[in-house]
Amino acid sequence: MKRKKTGEKMRSEKKIEIESESPVTAVSYDKDQAKITIVGVPDRPGIASAIFTPLGEAGISVDMIVQNVSLDGLTDITFTVKRKELKKAFEIVKRIAQEMNFRDVKYADDIAKVSIVGTGMRDRPGIAGKMFSTLAKAGINIEMISTSEIKISCIIKEKYVELAVRELCEAFGLTEK
Numbered sequence: 001m002k003r004k005k006t007g008e009k010m011r012s013e014k015k016i017e018i019e020s021e022s023p024v025t026a027v028s029y030d031k032d033q034a035k036i037t038i039v040g041v042p043d044r045p046g047i048a049s050a051i052f053t054p055l056g057e058a059g060i061s062v063d064m065i066v067q068n069v070s071l072d073g074l075t076d077i078t079f080t081v082k083r084k085e086l087k088k089a090f091e092i093v094k095r096i097a098q099e100m101n102f103r104d105v106k107y108a109d110d111i112a113k114v115s116i117v118g119t120g121m122r123d124r125p126g127i128a129g130k131m132f133s134t135l136a137k138a139g140i141n142i143e144m145i146s147t148s149e150i151k152i153s154c155i156i157k158e159k160y161v162e163l164a165v166r167e168l169c170e171a172f173g174l175t176e177k
Helices: 047-057 083-100 127-137 158-171
Strands: 005-011 014-020 026-042 062-069 074-081 104-117 144-147 151-157
Touching: 026 047, 026 083, 026 158, 047 062, 047 074, 047 083, 062 144, 074 083, 083 104, 104 127, 104 158, 127 144, 127 151, 127 158, 151 158
Parallel strands: 005 026
Antiparallel strands: 005 014, 026 074, 026 104, 062 074, 104 151, 144 151
């Protein structure tokens, strides 16, 4: 016998109760996102602290962080902040990049975060793959991925948020009561 779970689906600030037999109990999104990418960062101890400590001291909250280490001893670091904090964060990071000779700093403010939520997400084989393939079939590129025990989040272009939410709800059997 399959157990039904209840959760919420977010639409702007409206919550909608849903019923589901899926381990995914909700789909949510956040359009108040921007990302900063630092290119050509030396891969050595203390670099992350040199970047993120000044942001914290400036009262800027960082959400998702992705670091890619390349073979040449350099790394790229991409992270997200609230859109309203982008200008301040970018100015801080640009200053640090100049002081530490990083190759480049870029930003994007046309992004959003879409998430699937449920219990034990890390222990459920296939859930992440299903999310990623659902977005791919809808023609939506994933720019960043973050996982936790209860959530898998992807950064996508903001213009695809409604499509992503609709497709993910359908893929995971989330229906309005």
